[in-house]
Amino acid sequence: MNYDVTLLEIKLFLMTTQLGNFSAVARAHDMTPSSVSRKMAQLEEKVGSKLLHRHTRSISLTDEGVAFSKNCGEMIHQYERVVEQIEQRADTPRGTIRISAPVAFGRLHIAPYLSELLERYPLLKVEIHQTDAFIDPAAEAIDLLIRIGVPQDSSLRMKRFSDQRYVMAASPNYIKSMGSPQTPNDLKQHNCLVFRGTSGLQRWFVGIEKLEAFEVSGALHSNNAETLVSAAIGGSGIVVFPSWLIGEHLKDGSLVPLWEITKYPPVQSLK
Structure with a gap:
């Protein structure tokens, strides 16, 4: 027996057993009936046994063909299952x-x-x-x-996924005690809780008609934004942070928006 049987030969054989003639198989595979017939003859030669009875109008299986068909059907099913598993693995993040x-x-x-x-x-x-x-x-x-912010390395693949909206906010108790600033200059009379990053104290961009960088001061600075938010909720002063950071506190009322500031750099995702 020649074990060099191709997958195409097996598929053509199985379809022949289902359709009963070479013409229908040929149409399904964009082949000629004579090409299908030759493939079946090659398959029989390789397995060393006659698999098909060829009649004028139809084709039937020999006993060997019945056994071969059963085993090949199981093999093709297993092959397709393995291919499906491989495709699923390729589509599954790992x-x-x-x-x-x-x-x-x-x-x-x-x-x-x-x-x-x-x-x-x-x-x-x-x-x-x-x-x-x-x-x-x-x-x-x-x-x-x-x-x-805006990345400096243009060689990175970037996707912008949000415009950042900043909000100036304070707790209800702070506003009740100290009042609400009406102009940027009013901030000089308030305790501003300022974020200190690697480049120094955060500058606040504030204004009525035009946003300008405004240096503010207060009794508390921190390199942790959430520490400042917690202090603001406790009534210690005013903060300016993006809505993604203090949005839940604005919703539940623990912080009250004073001004909304929109012209800050967008959030970027770099891949």
Whole structure:
């Protein structure tokens, strides 16, 4: 027996057993009936046994053909199942994905969805690096980098997914005690809780008709935005932060919006 039987020969044979003639098989495979007949003759030669009875108008199976058909049907089914499994594996995320995001953004908008992600893709592993410092994604082997602002490295593949809306806010108790600023100059009379990043104190962009950089001061600075938010909720002063950070506090009333400031850099996702 010659074991060099092709998948096409087996498929043509099985279809011949179903359709009962070479012409129908030829039409299904865009072949000529004579080509199908030759393929069947080659198959019989390879297996060393006559598989088909050839009649004028139809084709039937020999006893050997019946046995061969049964085994080949099971083999094709197994082959198709293996191919399907391979395709599913190719479509299923696997391996390790390394994500870098700002500390607060990661806690509020990434961490809550990690359990669902890992449950959906059990072959996936996630490493999340949370930092407010700007890092080199290539040097740190980061697959997905989420950062606030406009990136400087144009060689990275980028996707902008949100315009950032900043809100100046304070707690109801603070407003009741200290009043609400009506102009930027009024901020000089208020305790402004200012974020201190790697480049220094955050400048506030405020204004009535035109936004301008405005240096403010207060009794509390921090390199952790959520610390300042917590202090503002407690009545310590005024903060300016994006809605993605303080949105829930604005909804539940623990912070009250004073001014909305929209002209800040967009959030970018770098891949």
